[in-house]
C-alpha cells in the first residue's frame with residue numbers, strides 16, 4: 817500500500833481531512849501535504865493557493881537563513897531541510913527516518929549495493 821512521507825504532496829481526496837483549506841474552511845484546497853508520518857499513520861494539511869504561497873515563502877526564507885536549518889541526526893551537518901525516507905527492509909509502513917540529502921543518498925547507494933545481485937554470478 818502507498819505510504820506517504822512528510823513534506824510530500826499527496827492527492828486531495830474527500831476523506832476525514834476533507835477537501836477544503838485547513839486555515840480557510842470556506843476555500844477549496846488545491847494542495848495537500850503530508851505533515852507527519854510514522855509507522856502508525858500520517859497527518860495531512862490542506863492548503864488553498866494563499867496558504868501554499870505562504871508555505872513556499874516560509875521554505876524560501878528558511879533556506880536563506882542557516883540559523884533555522886535542521887541538523888542531520890547522523891552526520892550533524894546543517895541543511896535547509898532534512899529528507900524523509902523509510903528503510904525498505906522494514907516495510908512500507910516502518911519507521912520514518914530524517915536525514916540530510918547526503919546521508920539519504922548514501923543510504924540508498926548502500927541499500928542498492930546490498931540488494932542488487934549481478935546475474936553473472938550464477
Ligand SMILES: [Zn+2]
Nearest residue numbers: 837840864867
Ligand atoms: Zn488557506
Ligand SMILES: [Zn+2]
Nearest residue numbers: 888891916919
Ligand atoms: Zn547527514
